[in-house]
Amino acid sequence: MKKSFDFLGPEVSGADRDRVYVIPVPIEWSTSYQKGTAHAPAAILEASRQVELYNQTLGLDLERSGIATLDPEIGSKEELSSFITRHRPELMSVFPCFIGGEHSITPWILEALRPDRIGIVWLDAHADLRESYLGEKENHACAARNSLPFGQIVEVGVRSYSKEEGAFLAGSDRIVACTYWDARARDAVYALPDRVYLSIDYDVIDPSLLRAVGTPEPDGLQWDTLMDLLTFVFSEKTVIGMDAVELCPKESDEVSNFIAAKVLFEAISRLLSKGG
Template sequence: MNVLSNEHAFLAVPEPEFCQYEKARFVIQQVPYEHTSSYLEGSSKGPEAMVAASHFVEFYDEELDLETYKQCGIATLAPMDFTGKFDKAAVDHIQSETSRHVRNGKYVVSLGAEHTVTLGFVKAYLEQYPDLAVLQIDAHSDLRAAYHDNPYSHASVMARIHDLNVPLVQIGIRAQCKEEADLIKASANIHTFYAHTIRSQADWMDKAIAALPKNVYLTIDADGFDPAVIPAVGTAEPNGLFWVETLQFLRRVFRERNVVGFDVVECAPIEGSILSEYTLAKLVYRLIGYQVTR
């Protein structure tokens, strides 16, 4: 197991003891798998960019009044190697690696490239939490049976999770095909909160949380945010979520449900800009803080 030294790890904290795998409660897993990007490419660079940007995130969290890392320890793993692994083989590799850390009692935070990687994470967590639901923040519903004839496309990841009989709660959806809309209408296991509806529903957070069972896996596609917040994504869509409302919602989710793990995916860095990866690194640290203080 290749664990990064503290100066190269998430946050680059000065004390090596807070980055050791054996002592850390949290593990940052870098998963740069990109094989089916359908618009702009570059998400394979996202995990490393988020880790690098985290070196400029303040250790002290003003919202939580806490230097979070000192309460839990955060170990960072070297990027996974996907040489020769695509589609099912890649998903199986991700599941195996994630399962190992979950069995070791670690809270796994995964930084992914394309959204396909989430299938591996969810399958790993299902081994321990068979009653798991997935909370998805995303611009796209990702429910196509296949895309470009590939059932392991990033545009089909939630369809594969739905095949596992896992309930889905989707937040911020604003781009889909009719096939996906029809599946949402037909399935009792999919609860979709469209971006255009939450703007007019004061109680959308209450309804979304009520649709979640006790154990939840959280997946955040960077394009769930409005492009004004996170511009560096493969397929940007207008009318996305903003920072304050997203954090208000997620803090409630962490308090009211058992979020067993989470990922952040689909950041495709823009040369000359650090806004997206820095904001996402800060999001990751904030969510770790929500879990520590729940």
């Protein structure tokens, strides 16, 4: 696989073995409001070069830590599925971190990766539980519903869903949705299987902090809350992979791109500090 060493710059590669693969997935086909998430991977990779490589909170230096950025040029579900299927053993032996692209990619990743007995931690402003949206069953508004066959889901940060999604939530024992990162959310994440997949929709973050998303919602997670959540998930669970989706880069909003890159930096730091 071609490696361009883009995320955080070339300094983070060059370990005796790769521990993290950062994989751009610029897929956008069903976004319903503001468009542009296909440009998110490039914007995040570019902004990540401004992130300090030393994580002062954790006392961890990411220089030569084994983070490699791949460039498989994925533009469709078929290309994503065949890439993962072809490289599955390699992807399962490292920590794959997919950068979307829209949220529809999550069930496609899980379907191709076929991880055994996992739970799913889903950070999102929206429940993404529609059976179909605008006549499409694979719309990004259906992404959590389509991920349910691959594991139980705990959603955190959810503050907008339809009446039908509310009814589905009330009737399902496979999924829990929490608005805040509180004791109930902690207990629900803790009760998931040990191995979890983490999906971060950037609209989980409060728009006062990160506003370049397709469908912003007020009352989102603040930075310290998100860091506490990531610390909990990575220390209590074995995180086998993640994605971060739905950034919608805007001209003259470099802050959102930088914060999006920093979220990945903080998640990967927590993985590496655990010795993953």
